Amino acid sequence: MKVNSIGLDAEKSAGLSRDLNVLLANFQRYYQNLRGIHWNIKGKRFFDLHIKFEELYTDANIKVDEIAERILTLGGVPLHTFEDYAEHSKVPIGKNISGDEDAIRLIVASLTQLLVLEREILNTSGEANDEGTNSMMSDFITEQEKTVWMMKAWLAEQI
Template sequence: MKLNSIGLDEKKSKALSNDLNTLLANFQRYYQNLRGIHWNIKGKRFFELHPKFEELYNDANLKVDMIAERILTLGAVPLHTFEDYSEHSKVPVGKNVTKDEEAIRLIVDSLKELLVIERKILDDSAAADDEGTNAMMSDFITEQEKTVWMMKAWLAEEI
């Protein structure tokens, strides 16, 4: 087994980097969705939702950077083109979303996709003894599960 400069198995790090690039692509689409609903939201809940969507897209932007930097730390290159993001993303595209419930549902659906990817990375990073990636995924999952719960509460739906 050949180790990289941070003491991890190179093959496992490459596989984790590929999964992290998939997560990066999906986070970029999620981020762009949040920007769109922030700009386009209309209705009686505008003053409630507009700043909430800004909070969420600022957080997503930070996470995009963290993911890309982790990919670099593992010795790989982060995806960085819209073509790559479209090719690797499963997060739904939110185009011209103006209604509050549709916007919140888009967030919940997007987070569901991100959580599936993150749980796979969490399992694989644990198996690779990659505590850096593992801790990041654990933190992301904890935050996003809470966001899903809050959004579902806003929709008056059960988890």
């Protein structure tokens, strides 16, 4: 087994970098969706949702940077073109969404997809003994599960 500079199996780190790049692409689409609904939200809940969407896109932007830096730490190169993001993203595209419930449903659908990817990476990083990636995924999952619960509560829907 070849070990990289941070003491991890180099082959497993390369695989995790690829998986993290897929997550990065999906987070970029999620971020852009949040910007769009922040700009376009209309209705009686505008003031509350406009602020909430800004909070969410600010958090997503921080996470994008954390994911890219983790890819670099593992020896990979982060994806950084819209073409790459489109090719690797499964998060739904939210185009011209201005209604409150449609916007919240887009967030839930996006986070559901991100959670699936993050759980896969969590399993892989655990097998690779990669505590850095493992910890990051664990933190992301905990935060996003709570956000999904809150969004579903806002919609008056069950988890």
